[in-house]
Amino acid sequence: MTDVDPTHDMTAESPTDDPLSVSSAASLCRDLEANVSRVIVGHDDVIEHVITAILGRGHVLLEDVPGVGKTMLARSIATSIDCSFRRVQFTPDLLPSDVTGVNVFNQRTREFEFQAGPVFGNIVLGDEINRAPPKTQTALLEAMEEGQVTVDGETRTLPNPFTVIATQNAVEPNRTYDLPFAELDRFMKKLRLGYPDPDEETEMLERTVGHHPIESLEPVTDRETVVRARETVTGIRIEKPVRAYATRLAGYTRENAEFGVSPRGTISLLRAAQARAVTDGREYVIPDDVKREAPVVLSHRIQTTDRGRDGRDVVREGLERVPVEEVTEGCD
Incomplete structure (x- = not known):
């Protein structure tokens, strides 16, 4: 170093x-x-x-x-x-x-x-x-x-x-x-x-x-x-259905917790998904990239009032309940 x-x-x-x-x-x-x-x-x-x-x-x-x-x-x-x-x-x-x-x-x-x-x-x-x-x-x-x-x-x-x-x-x-x-x-x-x-x-x-x-x-x-x-990651494509899916996940946390994910959190989720796509050798993000990153990117940004339920639970529920639109892999 x-x-x-x-x-x-x-x-x-x-x-x-x-x-x-x-x-x-x-x-x-x-x-x-x-x-x-x-x-x-x-x-x-x-x-x-x-x-x-x-x-x-x-x-x-x-x-x-x-x-x-x-x-x-x-x-x-x-x-x-x-x-x-x-x-x-x-x-x-x-x-x-x-x-x-x-x-x-x-x-x-x-x-x-x-x-x-x-x-x-x-x-x-x-x-x-x-x-x-x-x-x-x-x-x-x-x-x-x-x-x-x-x-x-x-x-x-x-x-x-x-x-x-x-x-x-x-x-x-x-x-x-x-x-x-x-x-x-x-x-x-x-x-x-x-x-x-x-x-x-x-x-x-x-x-x-x-x-x-x-x-x-x-x-x-x-x-x-x-x-x-890092520049490579910024150039990874994120199609509209994937962006919309990330937005719906963030919206679910806001509707089901005292404090949900901020817009900064949604941006972080998509940037992490771009990097995840690079590790897999892809030039585009797929919903699975978002799903793999969501638990570690979103959970700590959520506050709940229920002692038996924390941010990780909210994200897990969101991943189970929020639908994913069909995405054509690699589409323009």
């Missing part, structure tokens, strides 16, 4: 007019998945979800109990891409300026100079994000939505690509803070790893009881290639 000059706008250098072919982008996804699987055992579906989120210009929230590999997954993804990587350890005393950066007075030049915070990276790991108070968490809102930060009235563009992979523990509720709903809505996907089964845990122990495989992991791609793959 390489360092980046946080004051240098890398967006202009990105070869956005030169996307990869769909087959090359699909091959890139397979290479990344295989590389990360050298470290993370038994979570191929989660690995694929993180990769598609990155290519779909999204951010990822990993929630689970401690010790199941959330941070290691984020590190493995970042190590597999030769780009800038920054890590923020969220704590109760962390300040917003510790994330975004601060202007410091230089006694020699008699001028204020901007010292960039760790948010200036291609992949930013926000570790245990729910241990910091909401005021600090909201420091990420502008960055995650607009790819920029504003400090003392001056706006600075973040590197391209820019992806936040945040972790939060699902235990110790008295020592953590709830993420603001506006922040949750900015995460394309919320994922859970879960405990490995006995065979997977045995294999994991075989790999890690000496030198940890993360120590020898090497990049399999670079920043420029990921930017080009």
Whole structure:
């Protein structure tokens, strides 16, 4: 992983007019998945979800109990891409300026100079994000939505690509803070790893009881290639019936929960579906792409008043009840 000059706008250098072919982008996804699987055992579906989120210009929230590999997954993804990587350890005393950066007075030049915070990276790991108070968490809102930060009235563009992979523990509720709903809505996907089964845990122990495989992991791609793959994803066709299906799913959540999916959530769903199509080597989205992505893209954006029913239940019901119009695959 390489360092980046946080004051240098890398967006202009990105070869956005030169996307990869769909087959090359699909091959890139397979290479990344295989590389990360050298470290993370038994979570191929989660690995694929993180990769598609990155290519779909999204951010990822990993929630689970401690010790199941959330941070290691984020590190493995970042190590597999030769780009800038920054890590923020969220704590109760962390300040917003510790994330975004601060202007410091230089006694020699008699001028204020901007010292960039760790948010200036291609992949930013926000570790245990729910241990910091909401005021600090909201420091990420502008960055995650607009790819920029504003400090003392001056706006600075973040590197391209820019992806936040945040972790939060699902235990110790008295020592953590709830993420603001506006922040949750900015995460394309919320994922859970879960405990490995006995065979997977045995294999994991075989790999890690000496030198940890993360120590020898090497990049399999670079920043420029990921930017080009993102451009490939943006060009994937979404026909009107598929767009209408995603809209009906979002509408179902709004009609059957206290707070349903926002328009941002529907956009995230279709971007994730585009990336899913690329992993399958297709130039167009099919309803099954939407169905596979909906549970991890929509569920965390829904709030219910029924204790025995959460966002996952609402999405599951929607997938069962919302009809799909017939789509001619690959149609213009």
